[in-house]
Amino acid sequence: MNASDQKRLLREMIFYRRFEERSFEAYMERKIGGFLHLYSGQEAVATGVLEAARCGHDYVITGYRDHVHAIKAGAPAREVMAELYGKVTGSSRGRGGSMHIFDPTVNFMGGYALVGQPFPLAAGLALACKHKGTDQIAICFLGDGANNQGTFHETMNMASLWKLPVLFVCENNLYAIGTRIDRSTAVTDQYKRMCAYNIPSSQHDGQDIDAVMAAAGDAIAHVRGGKGPYFIEFMTYRQRGHSMSDSNAYRSKEEERQWLERDPIRIYGERLKKAGVMTDKDIAAMEKSVLEEIENDVVRFAEESPEPRVEDLNKYCLDDQPDPRWIGPLAQGEQHG
Amino acid sequence: MAEIAYWEAIRRAHDEELAHDRMVVAMGEDIGVAGGTYKATSGLYQKYGADRIIDTPISENSYTGIGIGASMAGLRPIIEIMSINFALLALDTLINAAAKIRYMSGGRVSCPIVMRTPGGTAHQLAAQHSARLARMFMSTPGLRVVTPRGPLDAYGMLKSAVRCNDPVIIIEHESMYNMRGEVPDEETFRPLEGAEIVRAGTDVTLIGYNYSVHLCLAAAEKLAAMGVSAEVLDLRALRPIDRDTIRRSVEKTHKVVIAEEDEATVGVGSEIISVIVEECFFALDAQPVRVHAADVPVPYNRQLEKAAIPNADDVLAAALKVLGRV
Ligand SMILES: Cc1ncc(C[n+]2csc(CCOP(=O)(O)OP(=O)(O)O)c2C)c(N)n1
Ligand SMILES: [Mg+2]
Numbered sequence A: 001m002n003a004s005d006q007k008r009l010l011r012e013m014i015f016y017r018r019f020e021e022r023s024f025e026a027y028m029e030r031k032i033g034g035f036l037h038l039y040s041g042q043e044a045v046a047t048g049v050l051e052a053a054r055c056g057h058d059y060v061i062t063g064y065r066d067h068v069h070a071i072k073a074g075a076p077a078r079e080v081m082a083e084l085y086g087k088v089t090g091s092s093r094g095r096g097g098s099m100h101i102f103d104p105t106v107n108f109m110g111g112y113a114l115v116g117q118p119f120p121l122a123a124g125l126a127l128a129c130k131h132k133g134t135d136q137i138a139i140c141f142l143g144d145g146a147n148n149q150g151t152f153h154e155t156m157n158m159a160s161l162w163k164l165p166v167l168f169v170c171e172n173n174l175y176a177i178g179t180r181i182d183r184s185t186a187v188t189d190q191y192k193r194m195c196a197y198n199i200p201s202s203q204h205d206g207q208d209i210d211a212v213m214a215a216a217g218d219a220i221a222h223v224r225g226g227k228g229p230y231f232i233e234f235m236t237y238r239q240r241g242h243s244m245s246d247s248n249a250y251r252s253k254e255e256e257r258q259w260l261e262r263d264p265i266r267i268y269g270e271r272l273k274k275a276g277v278m279t280d281k282d283i284a285a286m287e288k289s290v291l292e293e294i295e296n297d298v299v300r301f302a303e304e305s306p307e308p309r310v311e312d313l314n315k316y317c318l319d320d321q322p323d324p325r326w327i328g329p330l331a332q333g334e335q336h337g
Numbered sequence B: 001m002a003e004i005a006y007w008e009a010i011r012r013a014h015d016e017e018l019a020h021d022r023m024v025v026a027m028g029e030d031i032g033v034a035g036g037t038y039k040a041t042s043g044l045y046q047k048y049g050a051d052r053i054i055d056t057p058i059s060e061n062s063y064t065g066i067g068i069g070a071s072m073a074g075l076r077p078i079i080e081i082m083s084i085n086f087a088l089l090a091l092d093t094l095i096n097a098a099a100k101i102r103y104m105s106g107g108r109v110s111c112p113i114v115m116r117t118p119g120g121t122a123h124q125l126a127a128q129h130s131a132r133l134a135r136m137f138m139s140t141p142g143l144r145v146v147t148p149r150g151p152l153d154a155y156g157m158l159k160s161a162v163r164c165n166d167p168v169i170i171i172e173h174e175s176m177y178n179m180r181g182e183v184p185d186e187e188t189f190r191p192l193e194g195a196e197i198v199r200a201g202t203d204v205t206l207i208g209y210n211y212s213v214h215l216c217l218a219a220a221e222k223l224a225a226m227g228v229s230a231e232v233l234d235l236r237a238l239r240p241i242d243r244d245t246i247r248r249s250v251e252k253t254h255k256v257v258i259a260e261e262d263e264a265t266v267g268v269g270s271e272i273i274s275v276i277v278e279e280c281f282f283a284l285d286a287q288p289v290r291v292h293a294a295d296v297p298v299p300y301n302r303q304l305e306k307a308a309i310p311n312a313d314d315v316l317a318a319a320l321k322v323l324g325r326v
Helices: A003-028 A043-052 A067-073 A077-084 A118-132 A150-161 A190-196 A209-224 A253-261 A264-274 A280-304 B006-020 B044-048 B060-072 B084-104 B134-138 B151-163 B212-225 B243-253 B268-283 B302-308 B312-322
Strands: A059-062 A108-111 A138-143 A166-172 A201-205 A230-235 B002-005 B024-028 B053-055 B076-080 B114-118 B144-146 B168-172 B180-183 B196-199 B204-208 B230-234 B237-239 B256-263 B289-293
Touching (some): A003 A043, A003 A067, A003 A077, A003 A264, A003 A280, A043 A067, A043 A138, A043 A166, A043 A209, A043 A230, A043 A264, A059 A067, A067 A077, A067 A108, A077 A280, A108 A118, A118 A138, A118 A150, A150 A190, A166 A190, A166 A209, A190 A201, A190 A230, A201 A209, A209 A230, A209 A264, A264 A280, B002 B006, B006 B024, B006 B044, B006 B076, B006 B151, B006 B180, B024 B060, B044 B053, B060 B084, B076 B151, B084 B114, B114 B151, B134 B168, B134 B237, B134 B268, B144 B151, B151 B168, B151 B180, B196 B212, B196 B243, B204 B212, B204 B243, B204 B312, B212 B230, B212 B312, B230 B243, B243 B268, B256 B268, B256 B312, B268 B289, B289 B312
Parallel strands (some): A059 A108, A059 A138, A138 A166, A166 A230, A201 A230, B024 B053, B024 B076, B076 B114, B114 B168, B144 B168, B256 B289
Antiparallel strands (some): B144 B237, B196 B230
């Protein structure tokens, strides 16, 4: 990877971190409502995997912790922020909010609140790719906790059986809300569970974006090559609570400290410095430019955008302009009996 | 008599029932070490241990099924599902198994489980966290469905539900967990059947359940200021429905409003109006009016959400409509 790409990747991760921390602030100012799940600490996973994929071409789907996945997949950051603000210019026109970012123009097929729900949806996206004979794949990002849903097992079986072009990315951050993985899951190494489905799998460091990109590159080559699904597990850690209402009381300060040392942005920044690609001064300038972009473009757009109109409450419930041929009502002469 | 919060009332009922019967266990996501999303089991893991306060994986259908199976062999599980939206994943086991096992076995096997879950809109939680869905459970024979409106029923109905030999669905509400009310210091049981007149009146009956009772009470207050005497009826149980109390109230006031936070179609209000038509059609002086949510998935945007969900003023407007005052 050349130096300019490396710099871009570092900037992207700094941008995602700032996006999340800025939405935290907006939430505190009550500009964002509902549930807000932040991705801080896990940036290298979505950034690295999607860097190895073909964004805008491949399908991407995930859970409620979805802002960064959406932006890296190609959704404009300002539209994602506007969605958090509930504005009509938001990715979901203000209807979905933080947990339900959608941008079909870049094949980002949504964030979902129901844990485990995206597994079969991802396999379905892959089924469609296979059916249409394109070289697209589907990429499904979910947490460790999701793997205890029935949908996980049922989907893995069918994805394997039908050799679907789907990459399952498990972001193992060790917790499902307040429950630590060893208290909920019999086999804590998630990739090992794949032997039951004959799906190739592997486990990697999720804090080191180079490691993520390398592993994801291989996995994606497998999937795109028509060899069926792949399951890739990244060990990572969320730096903030599960959502805004969570104080992390169930985690030890020592554990948090250890993982903070493995902050993905710091790891990558240090590496680029050592390689002579960046200096401390460059990084400071980069942080400043990110800060400005988020304030002057992303947040301003969200703040200045209008709310949806209350008269449009029913809009999007069903097709607004259905073809009467399929919808009816029955014409006089068509009524039999 | 002490004033306690709704969540404390649930916690106390758990505590007393766990102490009373070793066969009582609690199950759910994050209820143990983490103390429960709504604190309804806080401190109980420390007191009763991991064998009785069981933290489950995110496997709603199967852990509910495990609770049901355990109940067939003598346990009395209190199952918490974090949100009624997630309870949809457990519908197979609740509706195809728990509700039917007694009947299918000719009365030889029972499933004394309690499933507690909050159903309702809170604050911009969007479409996948805002289902109400009481109507879905109330249409299922073999279940009991109750909707405690405050701490007293939250406490006393949970205790009765644990003792009762039927599967009981308790529908709570996110916006009620911090609501406070008086609960007697001594052990108290509240019946799982029977509607309650929570405010007596003569001019119009406002019928609610769960959170919508509070909308009716607020509307009744405003009506009183306008010289209208509104009676507020809390259904308390959606299955079975207390037809007598409804009939008596309608025969007194001759006018009815039904307030539900859910959508109207095939809903609680439709059922109540059917009951009224069957029981006392000729007592009606005006067409009943339903107050209900807009027929859309619940939007995230605050303004849209407010427009979609009924409030006390909507109940007031409906009352004025049946009274012919608009
Ligand atoms: C079906 C369902 N059950 C429960 C929940 C509540 N819930 C939301 S997130 C979560 C934990 C998920 O953990 P994990 O899959 O590891 O993802 P993470 O939040 O760690 O990214 C739970 C239990 C839900 N949203 N949906
Ligand atoms: Mg997790």
